[in-house]
Amino acid sequence: MSVGACGVMRVLFSTTAETGHFGPLIPFAKACVAAGQTVAVAAPGRFAEAVTGAGFTHLPFDEPPRELIREVFGRIAQPTFEEMNRVMVVEVFGRLYAQAALPALTKIMTDWRPDIALRETYEFGSLVAAERAGISQLEVAIGMGQIGPALVGLLEKSLTHLSTMADLAPERGAELLLHGDSLTSVPAALDSGELMLGESEGEQAVSHRGRIWRLRTEAPAETRLPAAWGNPAEPLVYVSYGSVTARQARFAPLYDATLRALADLPVRVLMTTGRDLDPADLEPIPPNSHVEQWWPQEAVMGEATAVIGHGGFGTTMAALSAGVPQVVLPLFSFDQVVHAKRVAEVKAGLELPGGLGAVADLPAALSKILDEPAFTEGARVMAAEIAALPDVSECTPILEQLASQHSKEDPDDD
Numbered sequence: 001m002s003v004g005a006c007g008v009m010r011v012l013f014s015t016t017a018e019t020g021h022f023g024p025l026i027p028f029a030k031a032c033v034a035a036g037q038t039v040a041v042a043a044p045g046r047f048a049e050a051v052t053g054a055g056f057t058h059l060p061f062d063e064p065p066r067e068l069i070r071e072v073f074g075r076i077a078q079p080t081f082e083e084m085n086r087v088m089v090v091e092v093f094g095r096l097y098a099q100a101a102l103p104a105l106t107k108i109m110t111d112w113r114p115d116i117a118l119r120e121t122y123e124f125g126s127l128v129a130a131e132r133a134g135i136s137q138l139e140v141a142i143g144m145g146q147i148g149p150a151l152v153g154l155l156e157k158s159l160t161h162l163s164t165m166a167d168l169a170p171e172r173g174a175e176l177l178l179h180g181d182s183l184t185s186v187p188a189a190l191d192s193g194e195l196m197l198g199e200s201e202g203e204q205a206v207s208h209r210g211r212i213w214r215l216r217t218e219a220p221a222e223t224r225l226p227a228a229w230g231n232p233a234e235p236l237v238y239v240s241y242g243s244v245t246a247r248q249a250r251f252a253p254l255y256d257a258t259l260r261a262l263a264d265l266p267v268r269v270l271m272t273t274g275r276d277l278d279p280a281d282l283e284p285i286p287p288n289s290h291v292e293q294w295w296p297q298e299a300v301m302g303e304a305t306a307v308i309g310h311g312g313f314g315t316t317m318a319a320l321s322a323g324v325p326q327v328v329l330p331l332f333s334f335d336q337v338v339h340a341k342r343v344a345e346v347k348a349g350l351e352l353p354g355g356l357g358a359v360a361d362l363p364a365a366l367s368k369i370l371d372e373p374a375f376t377e378g379a380r381v382m383a384a385e386i387a388a389l390p391d392v393s394e395c396t397p398i399l400e401q402l403a404s405q406h407s408k409e410d411p412d413d414d
Helices: 019-034 045-053 066-074 081-111 124-135 149-165 172-179 254-262 313-322 334-345 355-371 375-385 392-409
Strands: 012-013 038-044 055-059 116-120 136-139 182-184 212-214 238-239 268-274 289-292 304-309 326-328 350-353
Touching: 012 019, 012 081, 012 124, 019 038, 019 116, 019 136, 019 268, 019 313, 019 392, 038 081, 045 055, 045 172, 055 081, 055 136, 055 304, 066 081, 066 268, 081 149, 081 238, 081 334, 116 392, 124 149, 124 172, 136 304, 136 375, 136 392, 149 172, 238 254, 254 268, 254 355, 254 392, 304 313, 304 355, 313 326, 313 334, 326 355, 334 350, 350 355, 350 375, 355 375
Parallel strands: 012 038, 012 116, 038 055, 116 136, 136 182, 182 212, 238 268, 238 304, 268 289, 304 326, 326 350
Antiparallel strands: none
16 A cells, blocks of 8 residues: 555544544544545444535444443442443443444445554544554544553453454554554643543652654634623623533433523523533523534633633543633543543632532532633633644644554565
8 A cells, every 4th residue: 555646645533422532533534525535424323414414425334232331231240430430431431332333444444445544542443443454543633642552451352352353463453552542632731640530640750651643633713602692791601511411311301401500690691512412391491591402612612701611631621722611510431520620620610529410500600600710711721731732734744644654664565
């Protein structure tokens, strides 16, 4: 394989079927398209509409049966936050999803034959499929913090089996995960420490990682809001709990509870619910609030004074990029806790632990970040750091160089 023989590189992106996992890949994929490269996205079959809707060719792979996933979670004796996360990362992403995806991903690597493969952090099938095919690869980070020995140790059994399935040495998957190169939109100040599933997250420095390229992916957008509501003189507070929270029955009361908690504050609330909750189900909506299933958050940030979220990567980074302070209520995954802690550490907002029960503390937390200028200043410092990163368009020469170096190191590859 030789890269650039016709001036065109084939770039494969690979993701699980979650909007929050795919979203961080989109700016890099669009940058490749803008540079004239050929791009495809490997993703589960049910995610075809999301991929093609974003403007990319979809290459499908399989997922495990839903009943198998339910069975795995049903075996949890003590459904603590930490144990649910361990099962999701190690058993579901590390084992079930990766093993189901591997056959099709192996075929994609052979038939579509990318020059380089980029995967989101928790899509592990392409980790070994690309290695088996002799294709250069990168991780595109979908969170803050880096995978290190602790998390790789938990994944070791799953990665060993996955590596064996791909006809690699049993330890190869763990080596690739631990030492691989990566792209991220997170500035260094927010990205220190090793990802862990326990309370000690963030305490250890990470020196074993491969190269990390930090690029700015947020693009300025014109402010656009729904029809007027509330008092336009009052500060706008944007509330988003992501695209999947509304699917989970245990969090069904979250949206109504948030609206009621903020109803008496002198603010103007714009809440998005995601496609799985009809705003009509929240009526009567308080006069100071407006609810949409979806609204482009980049069009809100220029007007927002504060953001309330659950620590999802997209919303958290959008607020930081815009210099908007935020209140973060982690709900159901450890990366949300990581993001909440990072935001609080740099004084760009407040962490509000306690899940659904923490909604009662929202008024006081929101009032604090609105009243104390230090939070806005902390958010603006982070926005300046993000703005100083090279533009995402700089990823294409990086990818071309890596793919070219890899092909030179593999002269037998055709």
